[in-house]
Amino acid sequence: MVFVPRAEGPWRAGRAGRGMGAEPKRTEEWADVTPDAARRLVTAAVAAFAERGYHATTTRDIAGRAGMSPAALYIHYRTKEDLLYRISIVGHRAALDLLRRARRPGTDPATRLADAVRAFVRWHAEHHTTARVVQYELGALGEEHYAEIVGLRRETDAEIRAVIEDGVASGDFAVPDVPGTTVAVLSLCIDVARWFNAEGKRTPDEVGELYAGLVLRMVGHRAP
Amino acid sequence: MVFVPRAEGPWRAGRAGRGMGAEPKRTEEWADVTPDAARRLVTAAVAAFAERGYHATTTRDIAGRAGMSPAALYIHYRTKEDLLYRISIVGHRAALDLLRRARRPGTDPATRLADAVRAFVRWHAEHHTTARVVQYELGALGEEHYAEIVGLRRETDAEIRAVIEDGVASGDFAVPDVPGTTVAVLSLCIDVARWFNAEGKRTPDEVGELYAGLVLRMVGHRAP
DNA sequence: CCGCGACCTGAGCAAGCGCTTAGGCGCCGG
DNA sequence: CCGGCGCCTAAGCGCTTGCTCAGGTCGCGG
Numbered sequence: 102m103v104f105v106p107r108a109e110g111p112w113r114a115g116r117a118g119r120g121m122g123a124e125p126k127r128t129e130e131w132a133d134v135t136p137d138a139a140r141r142l143v144t145a146a147v148a149a150f151a152e153r154g155y156h157a158t159t160t161r162d163i164a165g166r167a168g169m170s171p172a173a174l175y176i177h178y179r180t181k182e183d184l185l186y187r188i189s190i191v192g193h194r195a196a197l198d199l200l201r202r203a204r205r206p207g208t209d210p211a212t213r214l215a216d217a218v219r220a221f222v223r224w225h226a227e228h229h230t231t232a233r234v235v236q237y238e239l240g241a242l243g244e245e246h247y248a249e250i251v252g253l254r255r256e257t258d259a260e261i262r263a264v265i266e267d268g269v270a271s272g273d274f275a276v277p278d279v280p281g282t283t284v285a286v287l288s289l290c291i292d293v294a295r296w297f298n299a300e301g302k303r304t305p306d307e308v309g310e311l312y313a314g315l316v317l318r319m320v321g322h323r324a325p
Numbered sequence: 326m327v328f329v330p331r332a333e334g335p336w337r338a339g340r341a342g343r344g345m346g347a348e349p350k351r352t353e354e355w356a357d358v359t360p361d362a363a364r365r366l367v368t369a370a371v372a373a374f375a376e377r378g379y380h381a382t383t384t385r386d387i388a389g390r391a392g393m394s395p396a397a398l399y400i401h402y403r404t405k406e407d408l409l410y411r412i413s414i415v416g417h418r419a420a421l422d423l424l425r426r427a428r429r430p431g432t433d434p435a436t437r438l439a440d441a442v443r444a445f446v447r448w449h450a451e452h453h454t455t456a457r458v459v460q461y462e463l464g465a466l467g468e469e470h471y472a473e474i475v476g477l478r479r480e481t482d483a484e485i486r487a488v489i490e491d492g493v494a495s496g497d498f499a500v501p502d503v504p505g506t507t508v509a510v511l512s513l514c515i516d517v518a519r520w521f522n523a524e525g526k527r528t529p530d531e532v533g534e535l536y537a538g539l540v541l542r543m544v545g546h547r548a549p
Numbered sequence: 550c551c552g553c554g555a556c557c558t559g560a561g562c563a564a565g566c567g568c569t570t571a572g573g574c575g576c577c578g579g
Numbered sequence: 580c581c582g583g584c585g586c587c588t589a590a591g592c593g594c595t596t597g598c599t600c601a602g603g604t605c606g607c608g609g
Contacts, residue, residue: 156380160597170558281535284520285513292516296508311505318542384567394588
């Protein structure tokens with residue numbers, strides 16, 4: 102059933118010398134964050150938040166992983182919550198853009214829905230650390246930041262709902278309860294961030310493919 | 326898409342006098358916890374952990390909600406983590422028993438799967454505060470406690486997988502990828518705890534019914 | 550060469566954390 | 580009537596937290 106991955110190795114204990122990026126694998130997601138120290142801090146924060154959760158992560162953790170002193174964090178970010186907020190914004194926008202890109206006109210609803218789910222799930226698997234923070238730590242945001250994120254989430258919701266409604270209108274889907282099914286589809290995709298394990302036997306592409314098929318079945322689409 | 330509910334009212338600030346139960350609605354789940362103070366503490370902890378998360382909850386929070394001083398907590402529970410552990414055990418066992426009860430021999434796989442999903446989802450909706458703690462706070466458990474809980478989770482996993490395998494073997498289901506579909510079904514059900522809102526327009530029964538139908542579609546069951 | 554801004558550090562502050570301790574009340578069997 | 584036990588509190592200990600601040604080092608334009 103799906104396990105929260107545990108912290109395994111020792112903490113990147115302290116200093117550890119200058120000039121090394123923290124968790125250097127696939128961070129093109131944050132490539133446009135400057136200067137370099139700010140980028141190292143944000144990737145360190147993503148790793149720490151995903152592993153321990155926001156509240157269990159200390160500013161000393163984050164700074165240590167980025168190879169800096171705790172004080173350096175506050176040169177680039179106003180507060181610890183500000184760091185979470187920026188991660189949330191970037192993550193939500195990335196996921197939303199993915200969905201919007203799948204909405205190419207001229208294709209039938211089944212293709213659009215499958216493409217959307219495939220892309221959305223792929224992202225949640227591939228960037229499962231970022232996705233974990235984005236999906237499960239938003240309760241730690243401040244009031245206004247939280248409200249802003251909720252706005253983005255409503256847009257995401259609307260994107261999926263629109264495709265399902267299209268399919269129902271065209272007769273391609275048979276869905277007795279559109280709002281309920283929309284919630285279920287989104288919920289299914291989002292939860293990938295919780296259980297996906299990079300060391301597991303499935304690649305993000307495979308999970309995306311599997312889920313696209315499952316969702317088509319959920320909406321009562323008959324394979325041609 | 327599903328929102329983490331926020332803290333709304335003011336904290337039950339302090340003392341507030343003796344003899345009042347904390348969050349007194351539907352706590353028969355903890356009816357066999359004695360003495361009374363221990364039960365008040367555990368229900369207070371469930372409410373607090375579900376609302377803020379384990380790490381953001383203080384022992385003063387919990388004790389305050391239960392109408393006691395912080396020190397009283399340590400008469401009934403060894404540590405704050407011990408409280409989380411007991412909640413986890415009770416919750417996991419309750420959910421697992423529910424699944425086992427749905428496995429009545431002599432019924433066809435589709436009925437068994439639908440019954441299991443209905444019951445499992447109903448529980449996650451009805452007891453969504455407990456379920457939230459059970460499903461999303463297990464990372465805060467200590468090493469041995471975590472291992473024990475993982476054991477219970479594996480049993481839950483096996484329970485659902487068995488029903489799906491039965492249906493595939495009997496030809497009632499058409500599932501290309503049994504392990505993947507098992508994960509997806511469980512994931513879908515578990516995530517109910519995250520988005521379900523007691524003030525929302527859907528009752529736990531309605532969600533259970535909806536999800537039972539969706540899952541039957543996912544496994545390729547043809548309605549009679 | 551100077552001076553300025555960008556970046557970083559060591560030291561540390563006030564507040565809050567989990568948890569302990571010493572002691573007090575009231576109910577019980579003897 | 581009393582001693583012990585179950586249950587509770589006020590006080591506070593040692594430590595960690597998010598965050599600040601005075602000061603230092605570097606590269607660069609003038």
